[in-house]
Amino acid sequence: MIVVKKLVKRFGLKTVLRGLDFAVEKGEFVALLGPNGAGKTTFLRILASLSRPSLGMVSIAGYALPAQSAAVRRRLGVVSHMPLLYGDLTAEENLQFYGRMYNLPELPARVDEVLEMVGLSARRRDLVRTFSRGMQQRLAIGRAVLHDPEVILFDEPYTGLDQDASEMLDGVLRRVAAEGRTVVMTSHDLARAGELASRFDILSRGVITASASQASLGKGNLLDFYKQALGA
Amino acid sequence: MSENPIQNTSAQRPGENYFGAVLAVAWKDLAAELRSRELLSAMLIFALLVILIFNFSLQLDRTTRESVTAGVLWVTFAFAGTLGLNRSMAIEKDRGCLDGLLLAPVDRSAIYFGKAISNLAFMLIVEVIVLPVYFILYNPRNFFNPGFLGIILLGSIGYVAVGTLLSTMAVQTRTRDVLLPILLFPLVIPVLVSAVQASMGFLSGQPFEEILPWLNLLLVYDVIFVAAAFMAFDYVVEE
Numbered sequence: 051m052i053v054v055k056k057l058v059k060r061f062g063l064k065t066v067l068r069g070l071d072f073a074v075e076k077g078e079f080v081a082l083l084g085p086n087g088a089g090k091t092t093f094l095r096i097l098a099s100l101s102r103p104s105l106g107m108v109s110i111a112g113y114a115l116p117a118q119s120a121a122v123r124r125r126l127g128v129v130s131h132m133p134l135l136y137g138d139l140t141a142e143e144n145l146q147f148y149g150r151m152y153n154l155p156e157l158p159a160r161v162d163e164v165l166e167m168v169g170l171s172a173r174r175r176d177l178v179r180t181f182s183r184g185m186q187q188r189l190a191i192g193r194a195v196l197h198d199p200e201v202i203l204f205d206e207p208y209t210g211l212d213q214d215a216s217e218m219l220d221g222v223l224r225r226v227a228a229e230g231r232t233v234v235m236t237s238h239d240l241a242r243a244g245e246l247a248s249r250f251d252i253l254s255r256g257v258i259t260a261s262a263s264q265a266s267l268g269k270g271n272l273l274d275f276y277k278q279a280l281g282a
Numbered sequence: 283m284s285e286n287p288i289q290n291t292s293a294q295r296p297g298e299n300y301f302g303a304v305l306a307v308a309w310k311d312l313a314a315e316l317r318s319r320e321l322l323s324a325m326l327i328f329a330l331l332v333i334l335i336f337n338f339s340l341q342l343d344r345t346t347r348e349s350v351t352a353g354v355l356w357v358t359f360a361f362a363g364t365l366g367l368n369r370s371m372a373i374e375k376d377r378g379c380l381d382g383l384l385l386a387p388v389d390r391s392a393i394y395f396g397k398a399i400s401n402l403a404f405m406l407i408v409e410v411i412v413l414p415v416y417f418i419l420y421n422p423r424n425f426f427n428p429g430f431l432g433i434i435l436l437g438s439i440g441y442v443a444v445g446t447l448l449s450t451m452a453v454q455t456r457t458r459d460v461l462l463p464i465l466l467f468p469l470v471i472p473v474l475v476s477a478v479q480a481s482m483g484f485l486s487g488q489p490f491e492e493i494l495p496w497l498n499l500l501l502v503y504d505v506i507f508v509a510a511a512f513m514a515f516d517y518v519v520e521e
Contacts, residue, residue, distance in 0.1 A: 061521075100384055101521035116520075124387040132378025134385075138314035150306035151386035153299035177317070193382070 051076045051201060051232045052097065057106035059092055059256075066092045068256035069106070074249075076200075079233040081247035083240065083276055088253045090236040094205045097234065098128045111200055124152070127194030127202040131209035133186040134193065137179030141170050141189050144178060145196055152197040160196065168192040168222060184215025191222050195231075202226060204235035208242060220246065244272040252279035303388040307396020311370065312403060321369045325408045329362035333412060337419045351420040352481035356474055358416075359409060360441065364463050366404050367445040370397065371453040380453070384519055394515040398446040405438050422485045429493070430484035436500045437477030443507040444469050451518050476500040 054072040058065065066089045074080050082090050095101040096108060099119040108115040110122045128134075135144050142161060149157040165171045168188040178186060187207065194202055204223070208216050223246055227233050237243045243250065244264075250272060252260045260279035267275055315321055336354045374380040374397075383393045413434075417425050424430065445466055452462040476499040483493035 095521065098381075098385060100381055120387045120389070123385055126385070128381070128385055130378060130381070132381070134378045134382035136310065136314055136373075136379060137377065138318045139310065143310075143313065147306055147310045148382065148386070151299075151303050151383070151388060153302060 051078075051111060052234070053107070053109045054097075055107040057093070057096065057108060058104045059089070059096060059101065060104045066256055067096075070253075070257050072251065072258055074232055074234060076232055077230050079227045079246060079248045080235070081243035081250050082234060082236045082253055083238075083243060083250060084236075084253035085280065089256045090253055091205055093253065094128075094130075094203050094234065094236060098126060098203055099123055124197070125200045127197070127199035128205070129187075129190050129194045129202065129207050130205040131207065133178070133190045135178045135186060135189060138177060140175050140177055141165065141181070142174040144189065145192060148193050148196055154197060164192040164196050167195075167225075169218070182215070183210050184212065184218060187211060187215065187219060188222065191219070191226070195226060199231065201232045201234070204233065204237075206236055206238070208237065208239055216242070240272050240276060244270075250275065252276060254280055299388055300392050303386060303392040304395045304399065307383065307393055308399040308403070311397065311400030314373070315400075315404065321366055321373075322404055322407060324369065325362045325366045325404065326411055328365055329358050329408050329412045330415060332358045332361055333416060333419065347420060348422065348486045349482060351416070351422055352485055353478050354420070355412075355416055355481065356437065356478050358412060359405070359438070360467070360470070360474060362408055362412075363401075363405050363438075363441055363445060364466060366408070367401060367442075367449040367466075368452070368459060368462050370401055370404070371449040372458065375453045375458075380519070390516045390519060391512045393519075394446060394450070394511055397450075398442055398511075401446050402438060402442045405442060406435075409434055409438065424485050424487050427484045429490075430481055433477055433480045433484060433497070433500070436497075436504060437473055437481075440473035440477070440500060440504045440507060441470055443504060443511055444473070447507075447511040447515065447518060450515070472499060472503050476503065 052072065052074040054070060057067050057070040059067040070093065082093070084090055092101065096103050096115070097110065099115055099122055102116050111125045113121040115122055136147070139147065142165065145161045145164060146157060149161060154160055162171070165174050168191055170185065170189055170192070173181070173185065178189065181189065207219060211219060220242065227246070235243065235247065247264065249261065249263050250267070251258050260275065262275055333354065336358070340350065342350060374383065384390065448465045448469070449462055452458045452465060455461055476496040480493050480496040480500060483496065
C-alpha cells in the first residue's frame with residue numbers, strides 16, 4: 051500500500067531524512083516511533099503530499115508522489131495534533147465543507163454517519179470553538195475518515211488529550227483499524243502504540259533503524275526494543 | 283472499511299470538482315466571518331479611522347482636494363485590505379486548516395480562487411461602507427459616475443489577486459504580520475497608481491480618452507496577476 055525508497059528531505063543545508071526506506075502492507079497498523087527531531091512529522095507530511103521529497107521514490111496505493119498527488123490525497127486521511135477544523139463553523143458545517151472539497155455524493159447522510167461514529171451527533175450544531183480538545187480531536191478523526199480513505203496517517207494524535215479523551219481516541223483508532231484501513235501513526239506514547247499497532251518502526255536521525263511486528267516482540271517488550279534501536 | 287464513496291464518483295477525474303471547491307472555500311470563509319465578524323469589523327474600523335485622519339490632517343481647497351482625494355481613498359483601501367488579507371490567511375494557519383485545504387483532492391489553485399473570492403467580498407463590503415463616508419467628507423464631483431465605481435472594482439480585484447498569493451507566502455513565516463505589507467506594497471504599485479489616476483480622472487470629469495491608458499494598465503495587471511497566481515500557487519503552498 052505504501053512504498054518509500056531512499057527518501058531524502060532537505061530544508062536548505064539541513065538534511066532531515068537520509069535515504070529512508072519504508073513499506074506498509076494493506077491493512078497494517080504501523081507505529082512510527084522515535085525521539086524528537088528524528089523526522090517523523092516531516093516523513094508523514096511527505097506521505098500526505100504536504101511536503102515535496104528532495105530525492106527518492108514515494109508511492110501510495112500505486113500512485114507516485116508528487117506527480118499523482120491528487121490521486122493519493124483522494125485515498126488518504128490525516129489526523130495531526132492540530133485539529134484542521136474551523137472554530138467559527140459548527141461540527142456539521144466543518145464536515146459539510148470538507149465533504150464538498152472531496153465532492154462526496156449523498157453528503158448529508160455521510161455527515162450524519164460520521165458524527166454518529168465519533169459520538170458528536172448531539173453537538174452537531176455547536177461551534178467547534180466551544181468544544182473541548184478531546185471533542186475536537188474526535189471531530190478531526192471524523193473529518194479524516196469522511197471520504198472513507200484507504201490509508202490514514204496519525205501524527206501525534208494524543209498530544210494535549212486528557213485520560214478520558216485518550217481512551218475515547220483509543221476506541222476510535224481501534225475501530226478505524228478494524229475496518230481494514232492502513233494506518234501509520236507517529237507517537238511518543240509507547241504504551242498506547244504497543245496496544246494498538248501491529249508493527250513498530252523506529253525512526254532515528256532520518257532513517258528507519260529497526261522494525262518489529264507485535265507478534266515477534268510479544269507484550270511488554272516494546273520499551274526494550276525501542277531503547278535498543280536507539281542505542282540507549 | 284465500507285465501499286469507498288469516492289471511487290464511485292466523478293471526483294476521480296481531475297478538475298471535475300474544481301468550481302465546487304472554489305465555491306466551498308469562499309462559502310466557508312463568508313459563513314465563518316458572518317459569525318465572528320472579526321475580520322470585517324477590524325478592516326472597517328481601520329478604514330474609517332484612516333479616512334477621518336486624512337480628512338482632519340489635510341486642510342485642502344477644492345482644486346487641490348480633487349487631485350488628492352482619490353489617493354486618500356486608495357491608500358485607505360490598501361491599508362484596510364492588508365489587514366484583511368493577513369487575518370484571512372492567519373485563520374487558515376493557526377489551527378492547521380491550510381493543511382486541511384491542501385489535503386483535498388483538487389487542483390490547489392481552486393483554494394487560491396476560493397480565498398481570493400472571499401477576500402474580494404470582504405474588501406467590497408468595506409468599500410461599500412467607506413464610500414458614502416468618503417462622499418460626505420470630501421464631497422467629490424462625479425462621485426456617482428459608473429466608471430469610478432468600475433475602477434473601484436477593478437482595482438480591488440488586482441489588489442486581492444496579488445494580496446491573496448502573497449499572504450499565503452507570508453503566513454508561513456514567523457514575521458507574517460510585517461512581511462505582507464513589505465512584499466505587497468511594491469508589487470501593487472502599478473495597480474494603485476493606475477487606480478488612483480483613473481479614479482481621479484472620473485471624479486474630476488476628464489475625457490474618457492485620457493483615462494483609458496490607466497484603465498488598460500489596470501485590466502492588464504489584473505489578468506497577469508490572476509494568471510500568475512493560478513500557476514504559482516501550488517509551489518507557494520508546498521514545502
